[in-house]
Amino acid sequence: MTLEIIKKEFLKIIRDKRSLLSIFLPLVIFPLIFSFVGLQAEQSQETLNENVLIFSNVDEEFLKDFLPNLNFSLVDCDNPEKYLVEEKIYAIVNFENLDITQMPISVNVVYNANSNLSIETYSKIMIELDTVNGIIINQNLIDAGVNPDVLNGISINSKTIETNTLFVMLAPLLIVSLLVSGGANVSADIFAGEKERGLLERTIVTQVNKNSLLYGKMAVVFTMTILSATISTLAYALSIAINPSISKMFGSTSTSLNLEVTSYIQLVTIILTFCAFISSVLITISILSKNAKEASSHMSILTMLPSIISLLVTFASFGINKWAYVVPFYGAIAGLKLIFLNAFEWSNYLLLLISQIVLCGLFTYINQKLIEGNKFLL
């Protein structure tokens, strides 16, 4: 009987174009969006490398002497700040005193914080000014008979250990939210929709066992959550592979994800138990809702949770209290982030895994009780 229920539910999904589209659409949409963003990022970078449009109160020759490594073009205008807002120029570089023999030389730099091009230009100008400042200080010290090396108190050698920043930042959110929405797409109809149309009453007045009905439907939602998460993650990984410049845009030098074997084990088990937990929650909502519309509206609140929690995780320190891992959604998103960094402690992993299994068991028990007396049909 369970197999018949599963076969029927899958046939229903396969025949429903909307369900299929929502599952497979990321395979097309993600690479398209990322290609577009990547193209924009590359174009911006090329523009900056070739020529930076700035306004200045000094002439071009003076500025080229002062900032010799900056490729720029001066733009003449009456209202430079307006031009800056309109992105017709990327920065304003004004000298307060044109006599550069008078120290310190005072330079005012204005940029538009809402424009990426302006921000990039500002940082280029600042690097150039810093270099010029160093040269002037060195020259002044030498003129005064002092060795410039006396200013170097500490010699710093830094090394960055980095994984794909963009992937680590977005993948937990995408996996969890797409997994939830993939399950929600099919589970609204699975109990609530069939109840609304009287199909569930007809099903119950057969030889079908209530547990077969529940577990059959739960198995389908579980499979759909996993399928949805897998397809979305693949689409996401494919998009980054096609457009490595996207990762660089987020300050990452690495475009690959080097996961250790233990991290893969953690990843698979955490995702599987989370899928089981979320399936049982979605089934509870579907059982308790009067119709598919009501179920969908309750589930839409659930699908918003991962985005909100991801923001919390992004701003939270990784030294969070270990008991935070038992908090549904929060634990999974924070855990996945650490897994992608090969840094999830086994004790915290076990805490998260067990909490998800317990929550799944709890909701499954609630579901069994709800359908036991057929009260959910009233």
Next chain:
Amino acid sequence: MIELINVTKKFGKNEVIHNVSFKIPKGRIVALIGANGSGKTTLMRMISTIIEPTSGEIFVDGINVKKSSNECKKRIGLILGGDATLFKNFTARENIYYFARLQGMDDNSAKECINKISNLLNMNDYIDKRVDIFSRGMRQKVVLASALIHDPSILLMDEPSTGLDVFAIIDVQNIIKSCQNLNKTVLISSHNFNEIEKLCDYIIIIEAGRIIFANEASALKSLTSSYSVEEAFKKISGLK
């Protein structure tokens, strides 16, 4: 045969069925008549094992519904909610097959019975087409076929011809009549007095959860000196 003995149903503190008792003999087509909210659907749901009575006992073919609900379910064909109770993107055959399997039929006998019932109900032209392109009459036939596929002895129907055109009504009524020829008991909840007059030989009238009449249609007419069931119902319910 359906028998109810002192059946009461409460939802919370609200008692919707009050100490109801009646017995429907085998092979009869019975009309369950009453105003909206009088308790018809609750009664149907209790007989079909969907909900349990708060007190009292229900027997289907002599089997206690509460004690042996699975045995009772084998004997019941249920039609509640009309043509909506189908999977719209399935074919008629897939819909009937699904319910046949849920009734415990094996693959071969399910397929064999579908062919038989398709012949019987003249569904061969569209049995392998998706039901979302069907007319309401065709869909109602598929609902009837899936309710009858496991050869139940009792058929419970809620408003079987609501929303159907004239030809579909005739088709459905013929199917119901043929059920009587096969010695099946049919309980119809309906507001359509023409249909009741044509099909039903036994009448149960329910008012605010209480049975006020349960006997032969002819007995109802003679008791109220009426020419029709509709007139008799109005008189017995105190309606003008």
